[in-house]
Every structure is written in structure tokens, then in C-alpha cells.
Amino acid sequence: MSDINMETENTWCPGCGNFAIEAVTKKGIKKIGRNKTAITAGIGCHAKIIDYVNVNSFYGLHGRPVSLAVGIKLANPELSVLAFSGDGDSLNEGISHLIHAAKRNSDITVVIHQNRNFALTVKQFTASSPKGFVSNSSPEGNVEEPLNTLEVANSAGATFISRSFSGDIEHLQETMEKAVEHKGFSLIEVLQSCPAWYDTNSYYRENSYKMEKVPKNPDKKIREWNYDGEGKIPLGVFKKQEKPTYEEKMARKGKKVSVEEVLKSKI
Amino acid sequence: MEDFQILIGGAAGQGSKSAGRLIARVLNRYGYKIYVYEDYPSLIRGGHNFSLIRVSKDNKRSIKRQVDFLLALNKDTLERHRDKLSGRGCIIYNADEVDEAEGIGAPIETIATEVGKKIMQNTALCAYFCKAVGISEGVMKEVVETLPAPDKNLKVAEKAYQKAEKENDLEDIGDPVPLVTGNEALSLGALEAGLENYFAYPMTPSTSILHFLAGLETECDVQVMQPENEVGVINTALGAAYAGRRSMVGTSGGGFALMAEGVSLAGISETPIVIIESQRAGPASGVPTYNAQSDLNFALNAGHGDFLRFVFTPGDAEEAFYLTNLAMNLSWKYQVPAIVLIDKDISESTFSFDQSVLEKGEYWEESRGECGKHYDRYEDNEFGISPLCYPGKEATVRNNSYEHNEYGTTTEDPDEVVKMQDKRMKKKPLMEEEIERLEMVKVFGEGKKALVTWGSSKMAAKEAGKKAGWKVIQIMSFAPFPEKRFKNALEGVEELVVVEENRLGQAAEIIKRYTEVDRKVLKYDGRPFYEEEILNELN
Ligand SMILES: Cc1ncc(C[n+]2csc(CCOP(=O)(O)OP(=O)(O)O)c2C)c(N)n1
Numbered sequence: 001m002s003d004i005n006m007e008t009e010n011t012w013c014p015g016c017g018n019f020a021i022e023a024v025t026k027k028g029i030k031k032i033g034r035n036k037t038a039i040t041a042g043i044g045c046h047a048k049i050i051d052y053v054n055v056n057s058f059y060g061l062h063g064r065p066v067s068l069a070v071g072i073k074l075a076n077p078e079l080s081v082l083a084f085s086g087d088g089d090s091l092n093e094g095i096s097h098l099i100h101a102a103k104r105n106s107d108i109t110v111v112i113h114q115n116r117n118f119a120l121t122v123k124q125f126t127a128s129s130p131k132g133f134v135s136n137s138s139p140e141g142n143v144e145e146p147l148n149t150l151e152v153a154n155s156a157g158a159t160f161i162s163r164s165f166s167g168d169i170e171h172l173q174e175t176m177e178k179a180v181e182h183k184g185f186s187l188i189e190v191l192q193s194c195p196a197w198y199d200t201n202s203y204y205r206e207n208s209y210k211m212e213k214v215p216k217n218p219d220k221k222i223r224e225w226n227y228d229g230e231g232k233i234p235l236g237v238f239k240k241q242e243k244p245t246y247e248e249k250m251a252r253k254g255k256k257v258s259v260e261e262v263l264k265s266k267i
Numbered sequence: 268m269e270d271f272q273i274l275i276g277g278a279a280g281q282g283s284k285s286a287g288r289l290i291a292r293v294l295n296r297y298g299y300k301i302y303v304y305e306d307y308p309s310l311i312r313g314g315h316n317f318s319l320i321r322v323s324k325d326n327k328r329s330i331k332r333q334v335d336f337l338l339a340l341n342k343d344t345l346e347r348h349r350d351k352l353s354g355r356g357c358i359i360y361n362a363d364e365v366d367e368a369e370g371i372g373a374p375i376e377t378i379a380t381e382v383g384k385k386i387m388q389n390t391a392l393c394a395y396f397c398k399a400v401g402i403s404e405g406v407m408k409e410v411v412e413t414l415p416a417p418d419k420n421l422k423v424a425e426k427a428y429q430k431a432e433k434e435n436d437l438e439d440i441g442d443p444v445p446l447v448t449g450n451e452a453l454s455l456g457a458l459e460a461g462l463e464n465y466f467a468y469p470m471t472p473s474t475s476i477l478h479f480l481a482g483l484e485t486e487c488d489v490q491v492m493q494p495e496n497e498v499g500v501i502n503t504a505l506g507a508a509y510a511g512r513r514s515m516v517g518t519s520g521g522g523f524a525l526m527a528e529g530v531s532l533a534g535i536s537e538t539p540i541v542i543i544e545s546q547r548a549g550p551a552s553g554v555p556t557y558n559a560q561s562d563l564n565f566a567l568n569a570g571h572g573d574f575l576r577f578v579f580t581p582g583d584a585e586e587a588f589y590l591t592n593l594a595m596n597l598s599w600k601y602q603v604p605a606i607v608l609i610d611k612d613i614s615e616s617t618f619s620f621d622q623s624v625l626e627k628g629e630y631w632e633e634s635r636g637e638c639g640k641h642y643d644r645y646e647d648n649e650f651g652i653s654p655l656c657y658p659g660k661e662a663t664v665r666n667n668s669y670e671h672n673e674y675g676t677t678t679e680d681p682d683e684v685v686k687m688q689d690k691r692m693k694k695k696p697l698m699e700e701e702i703e704r705l706e707m708v709k710v711f712g713e714g715k716k717a718l719v720t721w722g723s724s725k726m727a728a729k730e731a732g733k734k735a736g737w738k739v740i741q742i743m744s745f746a747p748f749p750e751k752r753f754k755n756a757l758e759g760v761e762e763l764v765v766v767e768e769n770r771l772g773q774a775a776e777i778i779k780r781y782t783e784v785d786r787k788v789l790k791y792d793g794r795p796f797y798e799e800e801i802l803n804e805l806n
Pocket of ligand 1: 086090117120
């Protein structure tokens, strides 16, 4: 199988935002080269992308795709490394890994499939579900406030922060390419509808707009939408900064350790 | 003197540990073999720290209750340990803090403040000891010269040496050897097996591996990463291993608990990884700077689902070197996780390192695939060991935490599930044979009565067994269990006592699957066995 496509049966719901992410991912990988790319995923509907794209991959555990990606990139900086994650995956279970990967500017791209619920476990609220969200674990409505994904990444020092919408595949393609091209940690939050449990298509379509350029004040722009019905939803690149990457700073020195020499120093 | 023990103690921050090291290094130059046990509470200032230095001609590695030399940086040390004196040596105490006591009063604070700095009182105390025991000033100075702030330390040492009295003569019996801790030894073993990446979150008693390797990193070809937590540690390490790096993680029981999901992930995804689990007294936060061997069951069982693993249990620094080296080679050979279950009294203790073990340090090339256009990461073959390829070449390499087919694609098909479970289990007889081929059961002495032991307990058990005329059997692998070799070792044994440091007798319960156990000698106060304690149980 040297083609990017797999013969695996696709089990996403019709109308799921994951299809758009799969399509742009395949296109992007073709450009970079299959053998120059490695992808990871956590566990959830989003993660099934691993079985649909024929490329180097490590299908990991729930919440850990970012950790795997950090390890892969450190071991082989030549690879373009993408971590596919859900809101449950990286804002609940694995949020610490996301924050620290951003903080250390690990040169990976994290794609958050933002469907704002735990979909594969059949609808519970996640960290980014709106207040009042009625789900199987919050039948009276979610009592917690949603977490602003981009604000989390920003305060952790992410050098590239972006948001797109799976309903606008061109914008998604363009934004994803920018994210992958960025040298350093990049986050792309993909707002997506979950036709089975949380259909948000028309809401995002009506309330989002595309930013024309990277805003001067990303902090403010990032807070424009509160994930809870207030404010218009900006799409595009919020922040882009050049900084040395983690892998550059950690580059190996190329000298083999001589155990005998180390022991000599212990006499 | 052929065999004596020194206790040097003080409050945390007074430098009793570095003083212990200094003394060990000086005696090392006289050819004596050294074993240093570190006893310290989990705090930074105050409390009571001490080092026990066993000095012998024939490399005894256990501690005794009786102390020959008591070196007290403060009054507290004197009061706590005075009753342990053997009468063969002497007491040297800080005369600036203690008015009058039996032994040699040394004005170490005064000397240190006069010609150096107050914190160098530990150097002054060492100098008093050196003179008393008969170490030449030259040899002492050779070692003091290597300390930080050597000029001032030398002045302090010289002055104290002048003031002190010579009490003994010390014979030079041989050449010095490297003094290494268990953690340093295991790190070197891993490096010999090609270690490229080390991942850890600090946790006593594994932390000094992180420090040691990070220290080497500045000049050498090893990358050391400190991720956000132990969950991050194991998952990041598995990512690096997948991408082709020989990777190792280190922790203690609490961190290993967090890593359990990753052990299981390594199991199903057949990603090689070495895990150092350095035990301390649990459960939970337990007694963090003291010893236990109570994670054996946990190391053998951590991780959900059925999968294979190696679990090795070194009992001293050389075994830590060898077994970690082996663990890495075997993990990459069989593509299963390999755990080195060590404990605090090896990890943090200092040993006169027998360099002949270096011959056993090897690098085994893993079985590599063709890595051409088509590559099945989980190719099912006769031995269940699929050739390894790493991403970045022509082959597409697909690892999976879900059950998968040979290509690495998720499957729930019942036949595929069975096929892959069976595929992984094909390695079991091979791993068992491999373990039987190696010397994973050590036998010391002979007799109808035998002690079975493992980990750091072997050090005291070995000495006690020798004195009592008992055979001592040491187990160095619990997964796979070296059944044949163990049964051979039991030949002719009529009475069997298991010696280990935990409350339940975890190894004893495992051993009962193979033989009857007459008695358990258990210690679980966090302190190592004294030779005499085991001896008393045997008579
Ligand atoms: C450690 C662990 N806890 C819980 C689960 C169960 N689980 C599977 S998928 C999932 C939710 C996934 O949600 P999200 O990451 O948002 O992905 P989505 O399905 O919405 O794409 C959970 C909780 C698991 N697999 N592992």
C-alpha cells in the first residue's frame, strides 16, 4: 500500500466534521511526502483518522497523542509530526501534555477536533462544552463554564495558534498548511459539528468570520468568542511567533559516551 | 584492620553525605573495598542524616549494627549512635557543639571558620578521621583537591590534620577502583546497550539517574528529557522508541503507578522500552527516602490485559549494570517492556565497582526489517517477533494501541483478535528459554539449609549465610521466572527461608509455586537488614 488511502470501512456519521479533516490531511501529507510524515491520535471518534490515512502512525491512548508526537519529533526531527486529538482527549484527559508541549515549543502540529463533547462514549460534556449543555452526564445541563482552548495554548506560550471550521474546507486546508509549515509548536482548533450529539453547523456558519491577517493583539482576539454563545467567532491565525524549537535546543552532541572514561572519573 | 564500619552523621545541610564520600574515596586509595549506605529523611534542612561506610578487604556489602568509628558533626549524632560503638575504633565529635564527651573532641567549626568557611567543618572532621586512622596527609589532600573550592578546603583539611592525633596505622592493600552508586551503574549498563533517550520525572530513589545522565548529556550523545509528569514520561518515551531511539524511563512506585497505562501500551503495540522502578517504602507516599522491596507484585502485574514482559531484580551495582544492559537488549530483541526493579539501598548506595562486569555489557542489534515499500509492522511469523522498521524510510510504520491486523490497522474481528493475541504470546517460550540460558539464579555457598533472597536484601543475606553456613540463593529475574535454574539450586535443600524487605513476603508467595517455604524473614521498617538480624533468625 503506497497510496495515502486505506481500504478500511469509514464509520464516522454522515455530516461529521472529521471527513473534512481527513481530506485536508491527506492532501497535505501528499505534499510533504508520506515517508516524511508521522501522525498520532488519542482515542475517540477523531482518532479513527489513523485507520483511514495510510501513513506512519502511532495510534495511542486516550489523551496521549501529544506526548507520543513530542517523543517522535525529538527522536527524528526530520519528520513532520501531527497529533490528532479531541476536546475530550487534550482538554480533559491530556491537557497537561498539551500545555507543556506548547510551553517547550515542541515542533509538532496539534489538531483539535473540536466537537465539544465526548462523542465516542455517546455524549457527555467535555471541558469545552457550553454551560447548560444537556448530555448523558449532565441531564439537567452542564453546570461548568467552557474552557477557551486557544487561551490555554496562548498562556502556555504556543508560538502558533489558529482556528478553522470543518464546514469551510478551503479555509481548513489553508490554515492547516500554515500550521504544519510553522517552525515550532502549532495548534489548530477545528470547530466541527457532531451530527449525532451536537449539531453546531449552522451556529458556526452564522457566527464565524475570517480574520484577514494575524491580529496585533492575539490575547484580545482569542477572547472575542467565549465558547458559550457570546461574541463572534474569529477564524484564521491568531498568533505566529518565531522562536527556537525544543528539538533545536535539545540537539544531540554527537559524541559517544565512553563508559570506561566515566568510570575513571569515579576513582 | 580488615573490616570496619564508619558512621558519619549530622543535620541535613551539614554535609555528612559529602564527608562520607570523601572518606570513602580516601580509603579507596588504600585499596579497601567500600559500601556506603545513605540514611536521610525527606527534608532539606535539619533532621538527621548519616552515612554508614563499610570498609573491608574482601568487599563486604552489608551493614552491621555495630559501628567502629563514629564521626559526629553535631550532638544529635553522638546521642543517637553512641550505644552502637564496638570499642575497636573511636568517636570523633564536633567539640564546638559538644562540651565534653568520651572520644576525640575536634573543634571543627572553629577550624573551618578560621581558615575556610563554616560549612567546611565536614572536611575538618574527615581530616581528623584520616589522621586518627593512619591515612597519610598526601593521600587525603589528593582527594580534598577535587572538592569544590579546593583552596579553602585544603587549608581546612591541613589545619585539622595538624591538630589531630594519629591513633592507628593503615596498610595500603591495593589499587583504587571506581566508586559508583547503583543508579550510576545501571545508567552505564543502559549506555552500553545503546541508550539514546532518557525520560524521567524526579522521584526518590530514581532521581539520581536523571541527574547523572543529564550531567553526561552536556558532552555526550544522550538526550535527557524531563516531561510534565510520569504519564507524559512513558508516552513520550514510547513515541521516541517508535521513532527508532533506544529509550529508557526511570521512576519509583508512585510514578510507576502513573505509567501503568504505558506498560500496557508497550505490550500491545510491541514497542520496546526499559523501565527502571527503584522501590521505596510505600504504599502511596510511604516513607519516601527509605527502602522497601514491596513493588514486586506490582511490577509483575502492572498494566491491563495479557502481555509479556521482563522483570529483573539486581542486588548490587554490578548486577544493576548487567541487568539494565540486558533489559535493553532483550526489550529490543523481543519488543516487550523490560522492567528493572531495583531498590533504594542499591540505587543510592555507593559500591567499589568490580569492572570485570563490563565484559558483559553488550549491544545487540535488534532484528530489522527490509523496510521496503510494503512493511507489516505486526508480521505474524514463526516466533511472533516482527522485524522492526522505523518511520522516515520507505516503509510505512503503523503502531497501534487497539487490537490490530498485521499492517497495524484497528480490528475487532474475532479471528484477527485471537491471531494477534497468539502472535504476541509466541514469544513466551523463547523468552523463557532465554532467561534459563542466562545466570538468573545465583548460588552462594552450599548446605541443606538455604536462604532465598532478591534485590538489596541479598547483600546482608549473603554475609549472614556465609557466617551461618547456609546456602544463599538469589533470584535476579521474576519474569520470566527461571524455574529450572531455581529448582536446580534447591537440590538437596531441606530447609528454606525467604529473606526480603516487605510485609507480605511477596517473593515468598511466588516461590511457593515451585517449592515449600519454611519461614519468611521479613523487614519493613525502611532500613536495610543488618547482617546480625538475619543471622539471629538462622541460629
Ligand atoms: C483512559 C481512558 N478513559 C476513558 C476512555 C473512554 N473514552 C473513549 S473515547 C472517549 C472520549 C473521546 O472524546 P474526544 O476526545 O472529545 O473525542 P471524540 O469522540 O469526541 O472525537 C473516552 C472518554 C478511554 N478510552 N481511556
